[in-house]
Amino acid sequence: xxxxxxxxxxxxxxxxxxxxxxxxxxxxxxxxxxxxxxxxxxxxxxxxxxxxxxxxxxxxxxxxxxxxxxxxxxxxxxxxxxxxxxxxxxxxxxxxxxxxxxxxxxxxxxxxxxxxxxxxxxxxxxxxxxxxxxxxxxxxxxxxxxxxxxxxxxxxxxxxxxxxxxxxxxxxxxxxxxxxxxxxxxxxxxxxxxxxxxxxxxxxxxxxxxxxxxxxxxxxxxxxxxxxxxxxxxxxxxxxxxxxxxxxxxxxxxxxxxxxxxxxxxxxxxxxxxxxxxxxxxxxxxxxxxxxxxxxxxxxxxxxxxxxxxxxxxxxxxxxxxxxxxxxxxxxxxxxxxxxxxxxxxxxxxxxxxxxxxxxxxxxxxxxxxxxxxxxxxxxxxxxxxxxxxxxxxxxxxxxxxxxxxxxxxxxxxxxxxxxxxxxxxxxxxxxxxxxxxxxxxxxxxxxxxxxxxxxxxxxxxxxxxxxxxxxxxxxxxxxxxxxxxxxxxxxxxxxxxxxxxxxxxxxxxxxxxxxxxxxxxxxxxxxxxxxxxxxxxxxxxxxxxxxxxxxxxxxxxxxxxxxxxxxxxxxxxxxxxxxxxxxxxxxxxxxxxxxxxxxxxxxxxxxxxxxxxxxxxxxxxxxxxxxxxxxxxxxxxxxxxxxxxxxxxxxxxxxxx
Amino acid sequence: xxxxxxxxxxxxxxxxxxxxxxxxxxxxxxxxxxxxxxxxxxxxxxxxxxxxxxxxxxxxxxxxxxxxxxxxxxxxx
Numbered sequence: 001x002x003x004x005x006x007x008x009x010x011x012x013x014x015x016x017x018x019x020x021x022x023x024x025x026x027x028x029x030x031x032x033x034x035x036x037x038x039x040x041x042x043x044x045x046x047x048x049x050x051x052x053x054x055x056x057x058x059x060x061x062x063x064x065x066x067x068x069x070x071x072x073x074x075x076x077x078x079x080x081x082x083x084x085x086x087x088x089x090x091x092x093x094x095x096x097x098x099x100x101x102x103x104x105x106x107x108x109x110x111x112x113x114x115x116x117x118x119x120x121x122x123x124x125x126x127x128x129x130x131x132x133x134x135x136x137x138x139x140x141x142x143x144x145x146x147x148x149x150x151x152x153x154x155x156x157x158x159x160x161x162x163x164x165x166x167x168x169x170x171x172x173x174x175x176x177x178x179x180x181x182x183x184x185x186x187x188x189x190x191x192x193x194x195x196x197x198x199x200x201x202x203x204x205x206x207x208x209x210x211x212x213x214x215x216x217x218x219x220x221x222x223x224x225x226x227x228x229x230x231x232x233x234x235x236x237x238x239x240x241x242x243x244x245x246x247x248x249x250x251x252x253x254x255x256x257x258x259x260x261x262x263x264x265x266x267x268x269x270x271x272x273x274x275x276x277x278x279x280x281x282x283x284x285x286x287x288x289x290x291x292x293x294x295x296x297x298x299x300x301x302x303x304x305x306x307x308x309x310x311x312x313x314x315x316x317x318x319x320x321x322x323x324x325x326x327x328x329x330x331x332x333x334x335x336x337x338x339x340x341x342x343x344x345x346x347x348x349x350x351x352x353x354x355x356x357x358x359x360x361x362x363x364x365x366x367x368x369x370x371x372x373x374x375x376x377x378x379x380x381x382x383x384x385x386x387x388x389x390x391x392x393x394x395x396x397x398x399x400x401x402x403x404x405x406x407x408x409x410x411x412x413x414x415x416x417x418x419x420x421x422x423x424x425x426x427x428x429x430x431x432x433x434x435x436x437x438x439x440x441x442x443x444x445x446x447x448x449x450x451x452x453x454x455x456x457x458x459x460x461x462x463x464x465x466x467x468x469x470x471x472x473x474x475x476x477x478x479x480x481x482x483x484x485x486x487x488x489x490x491x492x493x494x495x496x497x498x499x500x501x502x503x504x505x506x507x508x509x510x511x512x513x514x515x516x517x518x519x520x521x522x523x524x525x526x527x528x529x530x531x532x533x534x535x536x537x538x539x540x541x542x543x544x545x546x547x548x549x550x551x552x553x554x555x556x557x558x559x560x561x562x563x564x565x566x567x568x569x570x571x572x573x574x575x576x577x578x579x580x581x582x583x584x585x586x587x588x589x590x591x592x593x594x595x596x597x598x599x600x601x602x603x604x605x606x607x608x609x610x611x612x613x614x615x616x617x618x619x620x621x622x623x624x625x626x627x628x629x630x631x632x633x634x635x636x637x638x639x640x641x642x643x644x645x646x647x648x649x650x651x652x653x654x655x656x657x658x
Numbered sequence: 659x660x661x662x663x664x665x666x667x668x669x670x671x672x673x674x675x676x677x678x679x680x681x682x683x684x685x686x687x688x689x690x691x692x693x694x695x696x697x698x699x700x701x702x703x704x705x706x707x708x709x710x711x712x713x714x715x716x717x718x719x720x721x722x723x724x725x726x727x728x729x730x731x732x733x734x735x
Contacts, residue, residue, distance in 0.1 A: 248686065488722045
């Protein structure tokens with residue numbers, strides 16, 4: 001069995017950079033089972049021994065209040081890690097050591113502190129005596145400048161040594177005031193007689209119980225019963241009375257005092273820092289008005305950049321796959337096999353891979369903005385606006401990305417702090433028209449509304465954005481349970497991005513997209529190919545797909561549409577741009593559509609195309625990021641919403657005389 | 659008696675020591691883990707009239723919403 005190394009630490013400490021340095025290209029990105037939290041694993045090889053490195057979610061503490069923290073905490077509690085590397089930012093030691101103390105208190109032994117950003121301490125007037133820090137904390141401390149790769153070899157060596165018990169560790173335990181220690185002692189004694197003593201560190205359980213940790217309360221209730229629990233809680237009340245504040249605050253502030261007393265022994269602050277360059281930039285970038293203008297500018301350039309390079313690449317790949325298909329076709333003699341390979345598999349794989357440049361560039365742009373430190377500012381300026389719709393400021397980013405493509409947008413919901421926010425953002429994400437739907441909207445607007453083309457297109461955008469925000473309100477209030485994140489955002493210093501990290505990160509995510517969305521798109525293409533070629537090819541009115549369309553015709557009639565629309569929409573599930581090309585196949589040419597529909601029907605079709613079931617790749621992404629239940633919720637509510645809006649729009653249009 | 663005020667009452671440049679945090683446990687423990695704990699010295703860097711407050715807590719900058727800031731009680735320095 002491979003030994004496991006867990007990476008823990010605050011957000012913005014360079015954990016990902018260290019992870020990349022340790023594992024190189026041998027990594028795997030996925031999700032922690034059952035939750036929307038990203039799980040990264042990789043292999044580290046040192047002196048011929050292989051280690052499985054697990055990157056835990058970046059957290060400030062290990063409470064039971066957020067899914068990220070619970071994931072990290074449960075992983076550590078289970079003792080799944082042979083070595084825990086606690087990544088600490090040397091420039092913000094005090095706050096980082098808070099998490100370190102929480103990890104120490106769990107009773108874990110094999111801990112190494114990776115003291116990152118050591119190169120920045122001098123400029124900030126911080127002097128750290130690393131040897132002294134090691135002896136005070138009782139664990140190995142490795143100073144690092146991960147961005148430059150400095151200290152990584154030493155860290156690998158230490159991991160190897162600790163994992164193989166060549167060096168021992170004796171982490172120091174935080175001490176509290178006698179009044180608090182007495183309660184810890186009292187609870188530990190009561191717990192000692194239960195089975196909990198075998199599974200958990202009793203001091204940790206006692207401290208968490210004092211802090212009224214929901215998970216621990218449940219656990220203790222099961223083993224001690226409500227009477228004893230009530231007695232303990234009564235004691236806590238007395239201490240709180242004495243200090244005049246909540247117990248978790250008492251413990252936290254005493255923990256900070258303890259950290260402070262430790263730090264006096266190995267850190268010296270030479271001078272305080274005045275206003276930094278970051279502060280000056282923030283005067284503009286976090287400003288409620290200028291900040292939003294900059295944000296709009298930034299995203300304008302992101303899309304410009306992504307489309308400028310992504311679209312031609314997408315076109316080239318598309319071209320390459322269809323030429324390959326054409327080249328291959330004559331070589332396959334069996335007719336149905338030829339159809340399956342050329343129109344099903346190659347077309348399907350082509351559809352997946354042609355997305356790759358777009359997805360990669362969007363991820364790249366986002367990773368750069370994240371690494372520079374801009375994303376935190378974007379979240380700050382959008383907070384007030386997004387909060388009105390029940391979402392945090394950060395959710396603006398996944399929603400904006402959706403205008404490009406919903407798949408990376410859904411994957412970007414990972415950056416949100418709370419599970420609830422992630423789910424709600426994911427659920428409404430497909431309502432934002434992506435670039436594929438733009439092509440349908442602009443085709444129909446151009447063909448049917450020569451004079452008011454732009455107005456018609458914009459009206460569809462406005463309706464769908466409005467519905468997305470409305471549904472966000474609805475979901476966050478009624479459907480998705482959980483706490484929404486409090487508005488406090490760390491503003492990390494602006495930094496030049498670490499190119500290696502940024503590119504590796506985008507590459508891994510895009511690869512993940514191909515793997516996850518790929519299989520489902522491929523399967524979908526094959527099904528559609530089958531439906532449109534059996535028992536006879538589409539265009540004759542007798543293929544399965546057309547029969548399916550006719551079955552739905554009575555329903556489509558409510559929106560003023562016919563079976564042809566049903567078939568087109570069915571094909572649009574593979575990729576939304578198919579809606580138009582399918583019409584093309586049925587009518588023989590795309591321009592023939594103009595004579596087959598009234599402008600009102602075209603408008604309804606554009607609207608329904610925008611709002612109904614997301615494309616199969618998006619459904620796949622939602623399923624991968626959350627679970628099948630939420631993917632099903634999306635499909636169902638969007639069918640309902642699209643039908644409702646379609647019916648209302650059609651009848652409203654009739655009444656208004658269109 | 660020193661002046662104890664909610665954090666959102668501090669003007670840019672003013673400093674204070676956190677004495678207590680009111681409100682629900684979720685938000686409270688998040689603030690604490692980020693370093694806004696009783697005893698911590700904070701400085702207001704910028705305060706937007708209808709927007710967030712930018713703070714410095716032991717070298718780190720945070721943006722905090724007005725509502726949340728009103729739950730952080732500080733002793734003005």
